[in-house]
Amino acid sequence: MDKAAGTMDALDDKEFTGSLVVLLENGLDFVRTNSKVKWKKTGEERIELPDYPRRSVLEGLVNALIHRQYLDLGSEVHIDIFDDRLEIYSPGGMCDGSFIQERDINKIPSKRRNPVIADIFNRLKYMERRGSGFKKIQSVYQSQYLYTDRLSPQFYSDKENFILTLKNLNYEGAEKGAEKGAEKGAE
Numbered sequence: 074m075d076k077a078a079g080t081m082d083a084l085d086d087k088e089f090t091g092s093l094v095v096l097l098e099n100g101l102d103f104v105r106t107n108s109k110v111k112w113k114k115t116g117e118e119r120i121e122l123p124d125y126p127r128r129s130v131l132e133g134l135v136n137a138l139i140h141r142q143y144l145d146l147g148s149e150v151h152i153d154i155f156d157d158r159l160e161i162y163s164p165g166g167m168c169d170g171s172f173i174q175e176r177d178i179n180k181i182p183s184k185r186r187n188p189v190i191a192d193i194f195n196r197l198k199y200m201e202r203r204g205s206g207f208k209k210i211q212s213v214y215q216s217q218y219l220y221t222d223r224l225s226p227q228f229y230s231d232k233e234n235f236i237l238t239l240k241n242l243n244y245e246g247a248e249k250g251a252e253k254g255a256e257k258g259a260e
Contacts, residue, residue: 137163166230173230
């Protein structure tokens with residue numbers, strides 16, 4: 074639930090080096106390895122129940138790598154997975170100095186701190202040019218079977234940091250989420 078709060082500091086720890094594409098792929102693999110995908114059979118279909126939707130994790134990591142402050146020497150992007158959440162930390166706040174938690178996620182214009190990196194990631198099909206990452210993270214979460222409003226992704230920034238918190242969709246109360254998902258399916 075917290076860093077170094079118990080008898081053990083961590084269950085897994087990795088440090089990656091290499092190109093940005095290698096860092097992205099290794100980050101996605103780290104999350105996949107350290108999270109679960111449950112499933113449920115309903116009628117004629119099988120419903121996948123991931124702890125964290127892959128597309129939301131991909132968007133979060135792409136944003137962290139593209140928009141981080143590379144001039145802050147010694148800093149790095151971190152992925153921390155707790156029982157109830159996954160946090161992606163990136164050095165550097167919002168490009169314009171605003172605080173994302175005070176803004177409407179749906180109305181944030183696209184501004185690239187590192188336009189060359191953004192262009193490369195766009196050409197590799199890891200991102201789109203229109204600045205839809207935050208909205209994509211939210212909409213993918215909202216489309217999940219176990220989603221409830223309390224599991225909505227959280228965005229936080231200050232002048233030096235950016236943190237995306239993705240809630241574990243399968244952590245405590247999943248039965249309540251499944252009941253709500255069943256209600257959504259009945260509509």
